[in-house]
Amino acid sequence: MGKNVIVGQSGGPTAVINSSLAGVYQTAKSLGAGMVYGMQYGIEGLLKAQVIPLDAVLKTSMDIELLKRTPASYLGSCRYKLPDADKDPEVYRRLFHTFDRLDIGACFYIGGNDSMDTIAKLSAWGEKAGSPIRFIGVPKTIDNDLELTDHTPGFGSAAKYIATILKEIIRDSTVYDLRSVTVVEIMGRNAGWLTGAACLAAGDDCDGADMVLLPEVPLDPEDFLAKVDELQKNKPSVIIAVSEGVKLADGRYVCELVSEAKTDAFGHKAALSGTGRYLADLISHRLGCKARAIEFSTLQRCAAHVASRTDITEAYQAGGAAVKAAFEGQTGKMAAFRRLSETPYQCVVEMVDVQAVANREKAVPRHWITPDGYQVTEDFVRYARPLIQAELTPIYIDGTPRHICLKAD
Amino acid sequence: MGKNVIVGQSGGPTAVINSSLAGVYQTAKSLGAGMVYGMQYGIEGLLKAQVIPLDAVLKTSMDIELLKRTPASYLGSCRYKLPDADKDPEVYRRLFHTFDRLDIGACFYIGGNDSMDTIAKLSAWGEKAGSPIRFIGVPKTIDNDLELTDHTPGFGSAAKYIATILKEIIRDSTVYDLRSVTVVEIMGRNAGWLTGAACLAAGDDCDGADMVLLPEVPLDPEDFLAKVDELQKNKPSVIIAVSEGVKLADGRYVCELVSEAKTDAFGHKAALSGTGRYLADLISHRLGCKARAIEFSTLQRCAAHVASRTDITEAYQAGGAAVKAAFEGQTGKMAAFRRLSETPYQCVVEMVDVQAVANREKAVPRHWITPDGYQVTEDFVRYARPLIQAELTPIYIDGTPRHICLKAD
Numbered sequence: 177m178g179k180n181v182i183v184g185q186s187g188g189p190t191a192v193i194n195s196s197l198a199g200v201y202q203t204a205k206s207l208g209a210g211m212v213y214g215m216q217y218g219i220e221g222l223l224k225a226q227v228i229p230l231d232a233v234l235k236t237s238m239d240i241e242l243l244k245r246t247p248a249s250y251l252g253s254c255r256y257k258l259p260d261a262d263k264d265p266e267v268y269r270r271l272f273h274t275f276d277r278l279d280i281g282a283c284f285y286i287g288g289n290d291s292m293d294t295i296a297k298l299s300a301w302g303e304k305a306g307s308p309i310r311f312i313g314v315p316k317t318i319d320n321d322l323e324l325t326d327h328t329p330g331f332g333s334a335a336k337y338i339a340t341i342l343k344e345i346i347r348d349s350t351v352y353d354l355r356s357v358t359v360v361e362i363m364g365r366n367a368g369w370l371t372g373a374a375c376l377a378a379g380d381d382c383d384g385a386d387m388v389l390l391p392e393v394p395l396d397p398e399d400f401l402a403k404v405d406e407l408q409k410n411k412p413s414v415i416i417a418v419s420e421g422v423k424l425a426d427g428r429y430v431c432e433l434v435s436e437a438k439t440d441a442f443g444h445k446a447a448l449s450g451t452g453r454y455l456a457d458l459i460s461h462r463l464g465c466k467a468r469a470i471e472f473s474t475l476q477r478c479a480a481h482v483a484s485r486t487d488i489t490e491a492y493q494a495g496g497a498a499v500k501a502a503f504e505g506q507t508g509k510m511a512a513f514r515r516l517s518e519t520p521y522q523c524v525v526e527m528v529d530v531q532a533v534a535n536r537e538k539a540v541p542r543h544w545i546t547p548d549g550y551q552v553t554e555d556f557v558r559y560a561r562p563l564i565q566a567e568l569t570p571i572y573i574d575g576t577p578r579h580i581c582l583k584a585d
Numbered sequence: 586m587g588k589n590v591i592v593g594q595s596g597g598p599t600a601v602i603n604s605s606l607a608g609v610y611q612t613a614k615s616l617g618a619g620m621v622y623g624m625q626y627g628i629e630g631l632l633k634a635q636v637i638p639l640d641a642v643l644k645t646s647m648d649i650e651l652l653k654r655t656p657a658s659y660l661g662s663c664r665y666k667l668p669d670a671d672k673d674p675e676v677y678r679r680l681f682h683t684f685d686r687l688d689i690g691a692c693f694y695i696g697g698n699d700s701m702d703t704i705a706k707l708s709a710w711g712e713k714a715g716s717p718i719r720f721i722g723v724p725k726t727i728d729n730d731l732e733l734t735d736h737t738p739g740f741g742s743a744a745k746y747i748a749t750i751l752k753e754i755i756r757d758s759t760v761y762d763l764r765s766v767t768v769v770e771i772m773g774r775n776a777g778w779l780t781g782a783a784c785l786a787a788g789d790d791c792d793g794a795d796m797v798l799l800p801e802v803p804l805d806p807e808d809f810l811a812k813v814d815e816l817q818k819n820k821p822s823v824i825i826a827v828s829e830g831v832k833l834a835d836g837r838y839v840c841e842l843v844s845e846a847k848t849d850a851f852g853h854k855a856a857l858s859g860t861g862r863y864l865a866d867l868i869s870h871r872l873g874c875k876a877r878a879i880e881f882s883t884l885q886r887c888a889a890h891v892a893s894r895t896d897i898t899e900a901y902q903a904g905g906a907a908v909k910a911a912f913e914g915q916t917g918k919m920a921a922f923r924r925l926s927e928t929p930y931q932c933v934v935e936m937v938d939v940q941a942v943a944n945r946e947k948a949v950p951r952h953w954i955t956p957d958g959y960q961v962t963e964d965f966v967r968y969a970r971p972l973i974q975a976e977l978t979p980i981y982i983d984g985t986p987r988h989i990c991l992k993a994d
Contacts, residue, residue: 189760217762248756339985347657348887351598353626381988478757564984575973576748579790
C-alpha cells in the first residue's frame with residue numbers, strides 16, 4: 177500500500193463538510209499516513225494535478241478546530257462526473273498515474289450521490305487494473321437523500337438553521353394585528369427532508385409551520401387554497417414551508433408555472449426558481465390576503481454559525497471511520513450511519529457498498545407525511561430532532577466568526 | 586404623578602427591541618412604579634384599550650432573560666401615525682382618558698422616527714392639556730437612521746447578522762473554480778448603514794464585499810458594469826452588497842426598473858423589490874458571467890440567534906435610562922447615545938429633544954463613502970465595528986433557541 181493519502185470534496189458545500197475533512201486528515205495522520213494530499217476543486221482539479229499537501233496548510237490544533245467550524249468546501253469543489261471507463265479510459269489512466277506518482281494508498285471523496293458514483297467508478301477501475309489503492313466515500317449532503325445511511329452529515333446543521341430562523345420569522349410575522357401568510361421556500365429538489373425539518377420549529381413556545389409542502393406529495397392548488405383559507409379562520413398569521421421542488425399532479429414543477437409566465441427585466445426567460453413567490457402571489461390573488469415569500473437560499477448549506485454539534489461530530493466520525501476502513505483493507509465502500517436506538521439517540525458508522533448508493537435518491541417515506549399531505553408526522557420529528565441537538569459556538573473575533581481558508585495562489 | 590407606567594413597541598421589529606422592553610420594565614419596577622402596562626399592538630392597540638399588565642406575564646427572572654433574547658416585538662407592533670391634534674383631538678382625548686383610567690405617570694414608546702413623532706405629539710398634547718404624564722421615546726431601528734443619536738439599538742445586531750452570513754456566503758461562493766458574481770440585497774430604503782455593514786465581513790480571513798452600493802450615491806449602471814468587469818480580472822468570485830434603496834441619477838429606484846419590466850405570474854405588476862435580482866440579471870446579460878442574487882430579507886431584523894451583545898445591553902440601557910429620566914421629571918425626550926471615545930469604545934445614554942428626531946432621517950455621511958462611491962471608508966468601519974462586538978448565545982432547548990411570547994387570548 178502506498179504510504180500517502182488523498183482526499184477531495186465534491187458537490188454543493190455544507191456547514192460541516194470540513195469537519196469530515198478534519199476527520200480524514202487527523203485519523204490518517206494518527207494511523208501513520210505519510211503525506212495527506214487534498215484535491216483542489218475535487219476530481220476535476222486532480223485531473224489538472226491541482227494538489228495541496230495538507231500538512232503545509234493545517235499546521236496547528238487551532239487550524240483543525242477552525243476547519244471544523246468553517247462552512248463550505250475548504251479544498252474547493254466541483255460538479256464533475258467521471259466518464260464511463262470503457263468510453264474514456266484515458267481519464268482513469270491519468271488519475272491513477274497521479275495516484276502512483278504521489279504514492280497514494282487510499283483515496284477519500286466527501287460528497288453526495290454523484291460523488292459516490294466517482295468512488296464506485298474509481299474502485300471498479302482499480303480492481304480491474306489490480307491497483308492496491310483503496311477508495312472510500314464519505315457522505316455529505318444537506319438534502320439527506322442518500323440510500324443505506326440513516327442520515328447524511330450536513331442535513332442536521334441545515335435542519336437546525338431552518339428550524340432556528342423559522343422560529344425567528346414566526347415571531348416576526350405575528351407582530352402586527354393583521355391577517356397574513358408567510359411562505360418560506362426551502363431547498364430540496366426531489367426529497368422533502370429539509371422542508372420537513374420546518375416542523376422542528378414547533379415547541380412549547382412556537383406553533384411551527386402550519387403546512388409543509390414536500391416534493392413527495394403532488395400539490396393540488398385548489399385544495400391547497402381551501403386549506404389555507406380554512407387555517408386563516410383560526411389563526412391570523414399562517415406559516416407555510418414549501419420545497420423548491422414541489423410538483424403538480426401532472427409532474428410539472430410548481431416553479432415551472434412561474435417561469436412560463438415570467439421573464440427577467442431583459443426579456444429572457446427567468447431562471448427556474450420562485451415556488452414560494454408563486455404560491456404567495458397565488459394566495460394574495462385568490463384569497464385577497466397579505467402574503468410574503470422568503471427564500472432561505474444558500475444559507476441553508478453554509479450557516480455554520482448555527483451548526484448542529486451532533487452533525488459536526490458525526491461528520492468528523494464519518495471521515496475518520498472511512499480512513500480506518502481503508503487502512504483495514506476495505507475499498508468500494510461508503511461510510512454510513514446506522515441508528516442503534518432512538519431513546520437515547522445512538523448511531524454507529526459502518527461501511528456499505530458504494531455502488532448501492534451511487535446515483536440513487538431517498539425520499540421521505542409517505543407514511544411519515546400526514547394523509548392530507550400537509551404535515552409530517554411525529555415519526556419524522558422523532559427521526560430528525562436528535563440530529564439538530566447541541567451547538568458548537570463559532571470562535572468570534574472582532575464580532576464575526578473566524579474561518580480558515582486556503583489563500584489564493 | 587400617576588403611580589403606573591405604560592410602554593409600547595412600534596414599527597418594524599428588531600432582534601433587541603424586547604431588551605429595551607426589559608430595560609423599561611425592570612427599571613420602572615426598581616424605581617417604585619406600581620403596575621407596568623404594555624400596549625398590545627402599540628398605540629393602535631391602545632386606542633382599542635388592548636392593554637396587558639406585564640406583571641402577570643413576566644413573572645420570573647428567566648422570563649426577563651428570555652425576553653432579552655427573543656426577537657420581534659413581544660407586545661405586538663403597529664404602523665399607525667397619530668393624526669394632527671388640531672384636526673382630530675378626539676384620538677388624543679381617548680388616549681389620555683385611558684392613561685388617566687390606568688393612573689399612568691409615564692409613557693414609553695420604543696420605535697423609530699415615526700414612533701418619535703407619536704411621543705412628540707403626545708407630549709405636546711399633554712403639555713397643552715396640563716397633564717403631568719411624562720412621555721419618553723426609546724430608539725429602535727435596524728436602519729440606524731435616527732438623528733441626534735450616535736446609533737440606534739437594533740442596528741448592531743442587524744449589522745452583525747449581515748457581516749456573519751456574508752462571510753459564510755463568501756466561503757460558499759468560492760468553492761467552484763469558476764467566475765461568478767454574487768449580489769446580496771440588504772435592507773435600508775433611504776440610508777445605507779446596513780449595506781455599509783457588509784464591510785464588517787472583512788478581516789484576516791475574508792476579503793469582505795468587493796463593492797457596496799448605498800442609496801446615498803446614485804448608481805450609474807454603465808460605470809458599475811465597467812467596475813465589475815475590472816474587478817473580475819483579478820478575482821474570479823466577486824461579491825457585491827446592494828441596498829434595496831439604490832437610486833439612479835434621475836432619482837428613480839433601481840428596483841423600479843424591475844417592476845416596469847416585470848409582472849407576477851398572474852399578470853399583475855410585481856411588488857417593488859428585486860434590486861439585487863436586477864443587478865445580477867444585468868451582469869449576467871451584459872458581462873456574460875454567472876451571477877446570482879441573494880436577498881437577506883426579514884432575517885436582518887429578527888436573527889436574534891446571532892445578536893450583538895453590545896446591542897442587547899445598550900437596548901436595555903436605553904429603556905432603563907428613559908424610565909429614569911421620566912421619574913426625574915423629564916418629558917418630550919428620546920434616549921440617545923453619545924460616543925465618549927472610540928478606543929476603547931464607550932457610549933453614554935442622554936436625553937435629547939424628541940421633536941428634533943421625529944420624522945427625520947440620517948444618511949451615511951458622504952465622506953464615509955469612497956470617492957468612487959463603491960466602498961465605505963475606514964471611518965465607517967471604526968464607527969460600526971464596536972457595535973457588533975460580543976455575543977449572547979441563545980438558550981437552546983431541544984436544538985432551537987427558546988423564546989418567550991404572549992399567548993394568544
